[in-house]
Amino acid sequence: MTVEFIDYFWGDKNNGFDVLYHNMKFGSLATKELLDFFREKANIEEQNSRLMSKLVHKASTGTLNSTFAPIWTILRTSAEKLTALHLQMVQKITELIKDVTKYADELHKKHKNVKEEESPTLEAVQAMQTSTAALQKARDLYMAKVAELEKLRKDNASQKDIEKLETKIKKLQEDYKTLLDKHGPIKAEFERRMTQACKRFQEIEEGHLRQMREFLSTYLELLQNNHDMVGQVHSDFKRQFLDMTVDKLLEQFVLNKYTGLEKPGS
Amino acid sequence: MTVEFIDYFWGDKNNGFDVLYHNMKFGSLATKELLDFFREKANIEEQNSRLMSKLVHKASTGTLNSTFAPIWTILRTSAEKLTALHLQMVQKITELIKDVTKYADELHKKHKNVKEEESPTLEAVQAMQTSTAALQKARDLYMAKVAELEKLRKDNASQKDIEKLETKIKKLQEDYKTLLDKHGPIKAEFERRMTQACKRFQEIEEGHLRQMREFLSTYLELLQNNHDMVGQVHSDFKRQFLDMTVDKLLEQFVLNKYTGLEKPGS
Numbered sequence: 152m153t154v155e156f157i158d159y160f161w162g163d164k165n166n167g168f169d170v171l172y173h174n175m176k177f178g179s180l181a182t183k184e185l186l187d188f189f190r191e192k193a194n195i196e197e198q199n200s201r202l203m204s205k206l207v208h209k210a211s212t213g214t215l216n217s218t219f220a221p222i223w224t225i226l227r228t229s230a231e232k233l234t235a236l237h238l239q240m241v242q243k244i245t246e247l248i249k250d251v252t253k254y255a256d257e258l259h260k261k262h263k264n265v266k267e268e269e270s271p272t273l274e275a276v277q278a279m280q281t282s283t284a285a286l287q288k289a290r291d292l293y294m295a296k297v298a299e300l301e302k303l304r305k306d307n308a309s310q311k312d313i314e315k316l317e318t319k320i321k322k323l324q325e326d327y328k329t330l331l332d333k334h335g336p337i338k339a340e341f342e343r344r345m346t347q348a349c350k351r352f353q354e355i356e357e358g359h360l361r362q363m364r365e366f367l368s369t370y371l372e373l374l375q376n377n378h379d380m381v382g383q384v385h386s387d388f389k390r391q392f393l394d395m396t397v398d399k400l401l402e403q404f405v406l407n408k409y410t411g412l413e414k415p416g417s
Numbered sequence: 418m419t420v421e422f423i424d425y426f427w428g429d430k431n432n433g434f435d436v437l438y439h440n441m442k443f444g445s446l447a448t449k450e451l452l453d454f455f456r457e458k459a460n461i462e463e464q465n466s467r468l469m470s471k472l473v474h475k476a477s478t479g480t481l482n483s484t485f486a487p488i489w490t491i492l493r494t495s496a497e498k499l500t501a502l503h504l505q506m507v508q509k510i511t512e513l514i515k516d517v518t519k520y521a522d523e524l525h526k527k528h529k530n531v532k533e534e535e536s537p538t539l540e541a542v543q544a545m546q547t548s549t550a551a552l553q554k555a556r557d558l559y560m561a562k563v564a565e566l567e568k569l570r571k572d573n574a575s576q577k578d579i580e581k582l583e584t585k586i587k588k589l590q591e592d593y594k595t596l597l598d599k600h601g602p603i604k605a606e607f608e609r610r611m612t613q614a615c616k617r618f619q620e621i622e623e624g625h626l627r628q629m630r631e632f633l634s635t636y637l638e639l640l641q642n643n644h645d646m647v648g649q650v651h652s653d654f655k656r657q658f659l660d661m662t663v664d665k666l667l668e669q670f671v672l673n674k675y676t677g678l679e680k681p682g683s
Contacts, residue, residue: 153664154671162677170674177483185485188475188492195468202461209454217443218622219451219629226454283681338681353667356484360663363485367492367658374651378644385640392633397626398419401619405420408436411428415549415604 157349168276171352178359182255193244200237206230218404221395229388236380243373272344279341282334293323423615434542437618444625448521459510466503472496484670487661495654502646509639538610545607548600555593562586
């Protein structure tokens with residue numbers, strides 16, 4: 152069952168919007184990081200192909216005069232196939248990189264739109280934070296003065312001081328009521344906008360994660376196909392190698408290099 | 418059925434020994450080339466481990482703030498395991514290289530011994546070649562003089578000239594006979610020594626090829642074990658990745674980043 156953002160991003164500080172907005176931006180960063188990761192992997196495959204062709208060279212310069220020559224041929228063929236597989240992998244990852252780059256651009260544009268369209272939500276959040284802070288401050292001040300009044304009474308202060316404070320407290324009560332009246336619609340607007348924004352961020356996030364998982368899924372498939380093909384090269388190598396017995400190597404040598412079947416006459 | 422060198426390295430020019438001796442030396446060269454090949458492969462694995470640790474770094478710097486973070490963890494773990502596998506491969510090939518190096522040294526010593534111990538064979542071959550050439554030359558000269566004699570007779574040359582040539586031919590016949598008498602024991606010694614040498618070179622070659630195939634066999638086993646372990650890393654990656662659904666990613670995000678479950682009061 153999917154969690155609903157709308158259930159989790161409220162709280163005293165009203166900074167759920169901030170968390171969700173930054174999370175969306177982190178998604179864009181993650182896309183760029185994934186691109187970097189794939190680029191590095193393509194680089195590894197390219198370097199591997201280069202290194203492998205050095206191995207092909209080593210196998211090619213193996214002396215063709217010795218009895219061992221047919222095995223050099225097998226080693227060379229195998230290294231050539233691996234070189235080709237690394238190049239193929241470079242090509243396939245490059246295609247994937249193109250897709251991710253395209254997506255990263257689209258995502259960037261999408262996020263710009265969201266920033267614009269959600270600016271009233273940001274304003275509602277700020278209004279809510281300001282109003283909540285003002286209410287809190289007014290309530291704190293009121294409570295402090297009430298405590299002060301009780302102390303004056305306990306200490307048998309002058310009636311004049313007591314009345315002065317009572318007037319002040321009444322004023323604070325009125326101020327608080329005014330703030331509370333204004334807070335009502337601010338809170339309502341905040342809740343309405345936050346509810347919409349939560350839904351939107353969740354939709355964006357779900358779509359983004361689905362897309363990112365799809366890229367990863369393609370990447371995994373590339374890795375596994377490549378791995379299977381490398382395995383095939385190894386088993387071809389093994390089959391050809393097992394076939395090339397000592398007897399067969401000696402036979403090929405004799406066929407290529409024999410000097411004559413007849414012992415000297417006369 | 419194994420071919421027998423003893424059946425194939427005779428022939429008019431008596432250079433079977435030369436072919437077999439050089440083939441033995443090429444075996445030493447092939448060993449050094451195999452060492453080079455393995456060193457290059459170890460180098461590839463080492464560079465791969467270095468490149469892979471760059472990939473680990475990329476996966477580690479993947480922002481831990483986004484919903485995608487758990488997948489970075491999977492990617493990093495996977496890259497770490499691959500780095501370790503490449504290092505393990507370096508280590509295993511290095512062990513193999515040690516064994517081949519030891520064998521190459523032994524082979525070098527063995528070949529030095531063979532060179533020494535087969536020097537009488539080389540002398541027998543050279544004696545045979547010299548003797549065969551001398552016989553051939555004597556026979557050619559004799560045949561030329563016989564042809565000359567026939568021409569003199571046909572042209573009714575003077576009896577004096579004919580007799581002079583007949584004496585010369587008789588002398589050539591005696592020379593040839595002397596050479597032939599000497600050739601008998603030279604040829605016998607050559608055959609005796611060549612027979613022994615053929616057996617020895619075949620023994621050396623068979624042992625060498627068995628040893629080289631064993632090195633290759635070990636190498637193939639290393640490749641395949643490594644390949645299996647890489648396959649295991651990929652399937653662990655896939656399993657963990659499939660487990661990390663969009664719902665689970667959202668859930669983890671909410672657990673880490675929720676701001677509060679209660680809508681604002683007052």
